[in-house]
Amino acid sequence: MPTRIAEGTATDTAEDKLADLLIVGGGINGCGIARDAAGRGLSVTLAEMDDLASATSSASTKLFHGGLRYLEYFEFRLVREALIERETLLSAMPHISWPMRFVLPLDREMRFDSSTPASQLLSRAMPWMTGRRPAWLIRLGLFLYDHLGGRKILPPTRSLDLTTDPAGRALKPRFRRAFEYSDCWVEDARLVALNARDAAERGAEILTRTRVVKARREDGLWTVTLRDCETGAETTRRARILVNAAGPWTADLIAGALQQAPTDRVRLVRGSHIVTRRLFEHDRCYFFQGQDGRIVFAIPYETDFTLIGTTDAEHADPDTPPRCTEEERDYLIGFVNRYLAKPVSAEDIVWTYSGVRPLHDEGEGSASAASRDYVIRLDRAGAPLVNIFGGKITTYRRLAETALEKIAEIRPDLPGPWTAGVALPGGDVAVDGLDGLIATLRQDYPFLTETWARRLVRAYGTEARGILGDAQAAADLGRDFGATLTEAELIWLMDLEFARRAEDVVWRRSKLGLRLSPDQIARIDDWMKDRRQRPASE
Numbered sequence: 325m326p327t328r329i330a331e332g333t334a335t336d337t338a339e340d341k342l343a344d345l346l347i348v349g350g351g352i353n354g355c356g357i358a359r360d361a362a363g364r365g366l367s368v369t370l371a372e373m374d375d376l377a378s379a380t381s382s383a384s385t386k387l388f389h390g391g392l393r394y395l396e397y398f399e400f401r402l403v404r405e406a407l408i409e410r411e412t413l414l415s416a417m418p419h420i421s422w423p424m425r426f427v428l429p430l431d432r433e434m435r436f437d438s439s440t441p442a443s444q445l446l447s448r449a450m451p452w453m454t455g456r457r458p459a460w461l462i463r464l465g466l467f468l469y470d471h472l473g474g475r476k477i478l479p480p481t482r483s484l485d486l487t488t489d490p491a492g493r494a495l496k497p498r499f500r501r502a503f504e505y506s507d508c509w510v511e512d513a514r515l516v517a518l519n520a521r522d523a524a525e526r527g528a529e530i531l532t533r534t535r536v537v538k539a540r541r542e543d544g545l546w547t548v549t550l551r552d553c554e555t556g557a558e559t560t561r562r563a564r565i566l567v568n569a570a571g572p573w574t575a576d577l578i579a580g581a582l583q584q585a586p587t588d589r590v591r592l593v594r595g596s597h598i599v600t601r602r603l604f605e606h607d608r609c610y611f612f613q614g615q616d617g618r619i620v621f622a623i624p625y626e627t628d629f630t631l632i633g634t635t636d637a638e639h640a641d642p643d644t645p646p647r648c649t650e651e652e653r654d655y656l657i658g659f660v661n662r663y664l665a666k667p668v669s670a671e672d673i674v675w676t677y678s679g680v681r682p683l684h685d686e687g688e689g690s691a692s693a694a695s696r697d698y699v700i701r702l703d704r705a706g707a708p709l710v711n712i713f714g715g716k717i718t719t720y721r722r723l724a725e726t727a728l729e730k731i732a733e734i735r736p737d738l739p740g741p742w743t744a745g746v747a748l749p750g751g752d753v754a755v756d757g758l759d760g761l762i763a764t765l766r767q768d769y770p771f772l773t774e775t776w777a778r779r780l781v782r783a784y785g786t787e788a789r790g791i792l793g794d795a796q797a798a799a800d801l802g803r804d805f806g807a808t809l810t811e812a813e814l815i816w817l818m819d820l821e822f823a824r825r826a827e828d829v830v831w832r833r834s835k836l837g838l839r840l841s842p843d844q845i846a847r848i849d850d851w852m853k854d855r856r857q858r859p860a861s862e
């Protein structure tokens with residue numbers, strides 16, 4: 325069993341400690357950089373003002389994808405890098421990421437209102453094609469998608485006859501043809517927690533519920549004031565390099581806590597998702613095109629649900645919590661109902677979530693047109709500052725490598741990249757080895773149901789047995805909080821994955837919030853609070 329990671333808050337750590345890197349932000353970019361840097365021998369402290377992945381990194385569409393639609397914007401660098409990453413990441417974490425097939429129904433009648441560079445080029449070269457995205461153009465895009473990124477594991481694109489294929493059953497009969505292509509699913513919030521955990525096992529200090537309120541350059545170092553968000557206590561830390569991975573707060577941090585002149589602007593674009601009861605019986609995802617030129621996914625989710633998203637809406641202020649508005653909800657419903665044989669209504673929605681994309685503002689027109697690529701700036705006017713702008717979950721590992729390339733300009737002795745090909749905790753299993761893992765887990769722990777074993781393996785991979793220990797019966801795992809969540813699992817999450825409250829467990833380390841009642845969640849919270857207050861030796 326892995327050793328317990330010391331739970332950190334700002335108040336219980338040494339003030340005179342000098343870190344090589346102090347990272348602001350426990351989203352995917354901050355945690356990815358922390359893991360990479362700690363693995364290269366740097367001493368790292370990461371401060372996250374809430375829970376890990378509490379902001380954008382738990383609110384994504386949860387795809388490791390190249391971004392088929394970015395081809396229309398000629399974003400070939402980004403698409404190529406992301407396509408290569410898909411398979412690198414899949415191999416490093418086959419428990420929390422898996423291949424998915426996407427069904428893209430064709431509609432000859434549909435006319436698009438699109439101003440992408442590709443559609444402008446098409447309408448100049450073939451004016452009669454204005455407002456159309458013909459099948460041959462989509463096939464060309466998918467050909468590029470199949471070949472740009474050196475695909476080895478994922479199967480290629482194929483054509484579907486929707487009149488006979490089961491994927492056609494959920495759709496209106498007028499959809500007769502489709503293309504089917506590959507991308508990957510990822511449990512975004514678990515990805516963040518596992519990066520943080522791996523970073524901690526390599527020596528990084530991970531402080532959650534700890535806000536960076538002030539940082540000043542003094543004598544060639546950073547002096548950073550941290551506030552414990554639970555007690556209000558403040559401590560100071562010193563660091564050689566400050567990394568600003570504050571996502572939607574990146575620009576605010578520069579102008580506020582750091583008191584620096586902003587070099588770049590961040591554009592905040594909200595994206596919302598709705599979750600319904602399961603809408604179709606197969607395990608493939610739909611890629612729907614809309615008349616506004618946008619696309620929306622309908623994805624099988626958590627076995628019994630369907631995830632539909634997303635939107636692109638301007639969001640004024642990072643401190644305003646993003647919520648799915650009624651307008652966004654109705655937009656998503658209207659979008660998918662153009663395709664689905666059995667229409668969805670607001671009553672079918674069981675949950676919604678919303679996040680804010682922190683995009684690098686390059687002055688593009690619409691929110692959909694804003695680039696999803698990342699920009700990393702190294703500011704050496706005194707103690708070094710690394711600012712991260714933009715990025716995708718899919719490119720987080722490459723973003724971390726690029727950030728460390730910048731840091732190597734200051735620390736030329738830094739060892740080279742190492743994260744490609746190194747499994748995240750629990751991910752040391754073959755991409756097609758999950759069913760075998762579930763079967764052996766059930767053999768060794770016969771009291772596990774298939775659903776329970778699958779959930780544990782999908783969350784913890786080869787480490788699932790670390791939670792189960794020498795249990796002979798479910799009762800040996802302690803109290804049952806509902807939906808197969810036991811005391812043993814809560815202890816694991818608190819000791820090794822930085823969970824402090826029920827919401828961390830039921831909405832980020834898992835999605836059991838979809839199955840637990842508010843009362844059950846309150847009981848988990850009480851238990852966790854009680855355990856936090858107990859002396860560590862108990």
Ligand SMILES: Cc1cc2nc3c(=O)[nH]c(=O)nc-3n(C[C@H](O)[C@H](O)[C@H](O)COP(=O)(O)OP(=O)(O)OC[C@H]3O[C@@H](n4cnc5c(N)ncnc54)[C@H](O)[C@@H]3O)c2cc1C
Nearest residue numbers: 349351352353373379380381385387536571595715717718
């Ligand atoms: C709707 C939507 C769908 C998306 N879908 C996909 C997808 O399918 N695939 C994909 O690859 N990407 C997707 N993305 C993009 C991806 O989610 C983001 O690029 C990524 O999560 C950004 O991570 P981050 O670490 O930069 O920001 P965040 O996850 O927001 O992390 C920043 C953290 O900094 C903390 N922080 C801020 N200020 C301070 C401070 N002063 N002190 C301490 N902590 C602080 C915040 O609390 C926050 O947790 C999507 C994004 C959205 C919004």
